[in-house]
Amino acid sequence: MGTWDVGPFDNDTAADWCGTFDDAAPDARRALVRDTLARAADTTDYLDADIGDEAVAAAALVAAQCPGGDPAHPHYGPKQPVPDLTDLGALALRALDRILTEPSELLELWADSDGDPWHTTINGLRTTLTPRPPGEQLHRI
Secondary structure, three states: OOEOOOOOOOEHHHHHHHHHHHHOOHHHHHHHHHHHHHHHHOOOOOEOHHHHHHHHHHHHHHHHOOOOOOOOOOOOOOOOOOOOOHHHHHHHHHHHHHHOOOOEHHHHHHHOOOOHHHHHHHHHHHHHHOOOOOOOOOOOO
């Protein structure tokens, strides 16, 4: 089926990654998220779309725990409990920044289609993950 929408969990690769997350032992899930984000963030050459899709899903799990974050997709996101990921925000931002930087297959694929909604999704995650000064709240319109 491939990709069916622009959301973080709206593609086969992210859905498969969520299955891996659900199958992981509870004490291994945080490391899976961290390693997935680091794999994308630390890629210095061409970033494969599968690595990017997995990192977007992982970043969405981190963002879901931030103020103003959207919950994971109820059907395609993980079914098992998600551990505390709040300290992975900076790594999630680095991973998303890498996905938005050439050479990135996801960036290329979405540029070849109507990529504006996808960019809106990624930038929404980035906004949620960006630290705010104490007392400042995120207001969504």
